[in-house]
Amino acid sequence: MKNFLSSFVSHPTVPESYIYPPEKQPGKSIIPTGESIPVIDLGGGRGDHRGQQFTLVEQIMRATQEFGFFQVINHGISVELLRDTLAVASEFFEMSIEDRIQYYSDDPKRAVRVYTSCGMHDRGILNWREAMKITGHPVEKLAHLLPEKPNKFRDVVVGYSEGVMKLAMRILGMINEGLGLEEGYFDDDKLSGGEHFVLINHYPPCPDPSLTLGLVKHCDPNLITVLLQGKTRGLQVIKDGKWISVEPIPDALVVNVGHQLEIISNGRLKSVEHRAVTNSREARTTVVTFINPAADCLISPAPVLVGRSQAPLYKAFTYKEFFNVFHDTDGPKTHVQRLLLILYILAAVLK
Numbered sequence: 001m002k003n004f005l006s007s008f009v010s011h012p013t014v015p016e017s018y019i020y021p022p023e024k025q026p027g028k029s030i031i032p033t034g035e036s037i038p039v040i041d042l043g044g045g046r047g048d049h050r051g052q053q054f055t056l057v058e059q060i061m062r063a064t065q066e067f068g069f070f071q072v073i074n075h076g077i078s079v080e081l082l083r084d085t086l087a088v089a090s091e092f093f094e095m096s097i098e099d100r101i102q103y104y105s106d107d108p109k110r111a112v113r114v115y116t117s118c119g120m121h122d123r124g125i126l127n128w129r130e131a132m133k134i135t136g137h138p139v140e141k142l143a144h145l146l147p148e149k150p151n152k153f154r155d156v157v158v159g160y161s162e163g164v165m166k167l168a169m170r171i172l173g174m175i176n177e178g179l180g181l182e183e184g185y186f187d188d189d190k191l192s193g194g195e196h197f198v199l200i201n202h203y204p205p206c207p208d209p210s211l212t213l214g215l216v217k218h219c220d221p222n223l224i225t226v227l228l229q230g231k232t233r234g235l236q237v238i239k240d241g242k243w244i245s246v247e248p249i250p251d252a253l254v255v256n257v258g259h260q261l262e263i264i265s266n267g268r269l270k271s272v273e274h275r276a277v278t279n280s281r282e283a284r285t286t287v288v289t290f291i292n293p294a295a296d297c298l299i300s301p302a303p304v305l306v307g308r309s310q311a312p313l314y315k316a317f318t319y320k321e322f323f324n325v326f327h328d329t330d331g332p333k334t335h336v337q338r339l340l341l342i343l344y345i346l347a348a349v350l351k
């Protein structure tokens with residue numbers, strides 16, 4: 001039987017294969033304090049920032065330009081649905097290995113797939129994480145493939161995904177306005193209607209969180225990401241070269257800019273590096289929705305954002321071309337590596 005991470009979490013020490021080199025280890029002070037990412041009240045209209053009043057569009061633009069991340073409250077998805085989603089997600093990973101193993105697969109093309117430890121490797125070092133990845137859009141069309149246990153899993157995950165899709169489109173609409181793009185830019189089915197991913201990350205308690213990572217430092221390759229985390233801290237984001245913690249806020253959702261949105265905005269919005277750290281007390285479960293363009297969608301800086309005074313930072317390429325290179329290149333993607341990667345794609349495309 002596959003060696004699920006949770007089958008040895010009662011282990012008193014961290015197995016060698018999960019130990020990051022010292023410079024990559026989160027270390028003893030793994031929960032940094034300090035600056036926090038903006039919290040935007042989507043139900044409230046204007047928000048306050050250092051005594052100044054800003055509209056929702058302005059708040060989202062500031063957050064996506066300065067942090068690449070923000071949290072939303074009063075976002076329209078019911079508290080009950082959020083709590084049910086986290087409950088069924090963590091219950092799945094608490095079930096016996098026999099109940100989970102039927103969904104295990106090494107085939108990344110499987111629409112519903114459970115895997116363990118792997119994911120984003122850093123020189124072969126394993127992540128302290130188990131995951132379920134659901135690939136398809138809308139998730140409703142995959143309902144019959146989703147686990148029947150826990151009881152409400154299918155209905156809850158389908159309902160949650162519908163809610164997240166509406167929310168993501170609302171946020172993209174505001175970004176559209178903030179960037180001054182032509183109306184309905186993100187409504188294009190190719191751009192925002194690709195095969196979305198719902199990723200359930202489960203980080204079991206770790207005997208020594210200072211040595212390991214739940215998820216190594218990375219940027220998201222997609223358009224935009226919406227993340228539901230419970231009460232347990234773990235997500236960290238780079239700001240001005242330092243890690244800051246994304247503090248759990250009850251029933252909030254975390255939103256971040258993916259590479260494609262950064263490219264469309266010609267570098268105005270930032271796709272920012274982030275990672276997940278573990279803790280020794282309790283398991284942490286997150287539900288992450290990646291809004292993806294279709295494979296053959298041509299991505300380029302939006303035409304209205306480039307002109308004489310603003311040269312395009314990126315050339316056009318299809319999402320498939322980007323995604324293939326992104327995943328083929330081993331190791332984590334730093335900002336510099338990412339730019340090199342894009343140049344590499346351009347060289348191939350322009351040949």
Ligand SMILES: O=C(O)CCC(=O)C(=O)O
Nearest residue numbers: 199201234235276286288
């Ligand atoms: O679980 C988390 O807090 C981070 C997840 C994440 O960054 C991802 O799945 O891409």
Ligand SMILES: [Fe+2]
Nearest residue numbers: 218219220274
């Ligand atoms: Fe991520």
